[in-house]
Every structure is written in C-alpha cells, then in structure tokens.
Amino acid sequence: MSQDWMKSESHVPRHIREAVERWSEKLTKAGRTKEDIDNLFSDADWPTVVLWSRDYSLRSREAGGRRVQRKIRELHNLQTNFALYSFIYKVRDTIAGRLKQLFAITQDRVRIDRPPAGILLRVGRFLLTHDAYTRYIESYVADIHHEYYAALQAGEYWRAQWVVWRGYWRVLAPLRGGLMATLRALLQLWF
Amino acid sequence: MANERLRDWPTKAETLVLQMLQNETGGMYGLEIVQASKGAIKRGSVYVLLGRLEEKGFVKAQKPKADLDYPGLPRPLYKLTAEGSRVLAAAEELGLAVGV
Numbered sequence: 001m002s003q004d005w006m007k008s009e010s011h012v013p014r015h016i017r018e019a020v021e022r023w024s025e026k027l028t029k030a031g032r033t034k035e036d037i038d039n040l041f042s043d044a045d046w047p048t049v050v051l052w053s054r055d056y057s058l059r060s061r062e063a064g065g066r067r068v069q070r071k072i073r074e075l076h077n078l079q080t081n082f083a084l085y086s087f088i089y090k091v092r093d094t095i096a097g098r099l100k101q102l103f104a105i106t107q108d109r110v111r112i113d114r115p116p117a118g119i120l121l122r123v124g125r126f127l128l129t130h131d132a133y134t135r136y137i138e139s140y141v142a143d144i145h146h147e148y149y150a151a152l153q154a155g156e157y158w159r160a161q162w163v164v165w166r167g168y169w170r171v172l173a174p175l176r177g178g179l180m181a182t183l184r185a186l187l188q189l190w191f
Numbered sequence: 192m193a194n195e196r197l198r199d200w201p202t203k204a205e206t207l208v209l210q211m212l213q214n215e216t217g218g219m220y221g222l223e224i225v226q227a228s229k230g231a232i233k234r235g236s237v238y239v240l241l242g243r244l245e246e247k248g249f250v251k252a253q254k255p256k257a258d259l260d261y262p263g264l265p266r267p268l269y270k271l272t273a274e275g276s277r278v279l280a281a282a283e284e285l286g287l288a289v290g291v
Contacts, residue, residue, distance in 0.1 A: 115263050135242045135252075138264055143222045143234070145263025170235055 116148055116164040117141045120171060140171070199247045201282060207231060208240055209249060209271060209279040218253065218270040241269055249275030 124137030144167040151160035201209060211227050212219055219227070221237045232240065244250040252267040271279070 135245070136238045139221055139238045139241075139267055140234075142264040142266040143220075146220075146222065146266055149261070149263055173235070 115145050117144050117167055120168060140167070199278075201244070201247075201249065201278060204232060204236075204240055205244055205249075206279065206282055208237075208244060209275055209282075212250060212269060212271040213276065213279060218268040220266050220268060222266075224269070244275065245269075248272060249278055 121137060121141055124133050128137065144163060147163045148160050151157075151163060207228060208224060211224055215223075221241060222234070224241075225232055225234050225237050241250060241252070245252055249272060250269050251272050252269055254267050255265045257265055
C-alpha cells in the first residue's frame with residue numbers, strides 16, 4: 001500500500017524510488033513480510049518523503065537535495081534499527097521458549113534433593129572432633145532440616161530457602177567477628 | 192573435691208534450661224528450648240549449654256532412630272536426669288546461680 005504512491009506520483013525523484021526499492025529488498029531478506037514493511041514505512045515516513053520530494057522538485061536542486069539526503073539517511077538508520085530489533089526479539093523469543101520448556105519439565109517431574117546444609121556438615125566433620133561434631137553441628141543442622149521440611153510441607157518454598165541461608169549466616173557470624181577483630185588488630189599494628 | 196562440685200554448679204542460663212526441662216516431662220528439643228526462653232537463649236548457644244549440661248550429667252540426650260519418611264537428620268531430645276533434678280531443687284532452694 002505504502003509504495004503505491006510512487007507509481008502515481010511522477011515527480012518523485014528516481015534515486016528515492018530506487019532507495020525505497022533497495023530497503024524493501026533488504027527487509028524482505030531479513031525475514032519480514034510485505035505487511036511488516038508497509039506498516040513500518042507507511043505510518044510516518046512516506047508522507048514526509050512525499051512532501052520533501054515535492055519540495056525537492058520545486059526548490060533549488062542544492063537545498064532540496066541536502067534535505068532528501070538527510071531523510072534517506074534517517075530511513076537507512078530506521079532500517080538498521082529494525083534489523084537489530086528483529087534480531088533481539090528473535091533471541092528473546094528463543095530464550096522465553098526454552099525457559100517455558102524447562103519450567104514445564106521441572107513442574108512435571110519429581111526431583112530428588114539432598115537435605116540442605118550438607119557443606120556445613122562436611123566442614124564440621126573435617127574441623128571438629130566426633131563428639132563436638134555430633135553435639136553441636138549435627139544438632140544445629142537437624143534443627144535447620146526440621147524447619148526446612150516443615151516450610152516445604154506448608155508449600156513455602158522461599159521460607160525454606162531462607163531457613164537454610166539463615167542457618168549458614170548464623171554459623172558464620174562468630175567467624176566474621178573473629179576476622180574483623182584480626183583485621184582491626186593488623187591495622188593497629190601497621191598504623 | 193568441693194571445688195570440683197562447685198565448678199559443676201549450674202549457671203543462670205543453665206538453671207533456666209533445667210527449669211524448662213523439668214516442666215516438660217516428655218523432654219524438649221533444642222529449638223523448643225530457644226522458643227520457650229523468649230529470647231533469653233539464642234539458637235547459636237543452646238547446644239553449647241545443653242552440651243555442657245550433658246557433660247555435667249544434668250541432662251541426657253536421646254537420639255531417635257532415623258525415620259525413612261523424614262529425609263533430614265533426627266533431632267536429639269533432651270531430658271532432665273535425676274541428678275539434674277536434684278541440683279535444680281538445691282539451686283532453687285538456695286537461690287544460687289553462678290555467673291551467666
């Protein structure tokens with residue numbers, strides 16, 4: 001629809017006509033339908049091109065030529081952006097499709113998870129005596145497990161995650177304090 | 192000998208734990224003790240206290256057998272021993288508690 005005006009408007013300069021045909025070809029190669037191209041150009045740009053090409057035919061060759069050239073440059077940028085956006089949308093659609101697939105898989109399948117705070121148990125087993133490990137770490141982690149599974153049973157997935165992170169954070173608190181004290185002592189020694 | 196016995200005397204926090212365990216004949220879990228203390232005992236220190244009381248012989252930890260339906264670690268259940276009960280009675284009678 002948008003390119004029909006060219007046929008009726010005999011005063012449209014030849015180089016504009018050729019440029020329009022070139023853009024159309026490029027966009028068609030980019031995988032867009034004719035409707036897309038028509039919609040893209042018909043909305044705002046064709047009337048302007050028509051107007052300016054009329055100007056071009058009426059005014060002096062030099063002044064009009066510069067304006068038409070500027071417009072052609074604008075349209076060229078528009079075409080470049082259009083190709084870029086079409087690529088971005090393609091990537092976005094692909095990612096969205098894959099994610100949808102992934103969620104569908106995870107929702108349908110039964111997952112087997114290890115109980116949480118496994119790292120804490122392993123580190124405790126490595127660092128502490130058996131007695132201290134059983135008395136302090138195992139009991140502490142058992143509490144985490146209890147709260148974690150209670151939250152999961154209640155369907156509160158995020159609360160369950162929070163329980164685990166809070167558990168780790170509390171264990172690390174004395175270590176953080178010790179580290180800060182060491183740093184402070186070192187700074188006092190240096191300065 | 193007397194000094195050793197005095198060293199075993201429960202602190203204020205330990206006395207609090209012993210009192211809570213005395214009220215619960217079925218025993219209590221560590222987390223239940225924390226919740227019942229209303230902020231007096233923290234999660235990070237409850238097992239240190241219970242461990243110390245266990246060493247002194249005032250409480251006994253019972254570990255239930257692993258349950259196949261429950262994937263987590265079993266929680267130890269703490270109960271007051273006869274000695275713990277006697278010490279608590281003496282501490283309450285004398286109104287003595289050493290430190291915190």
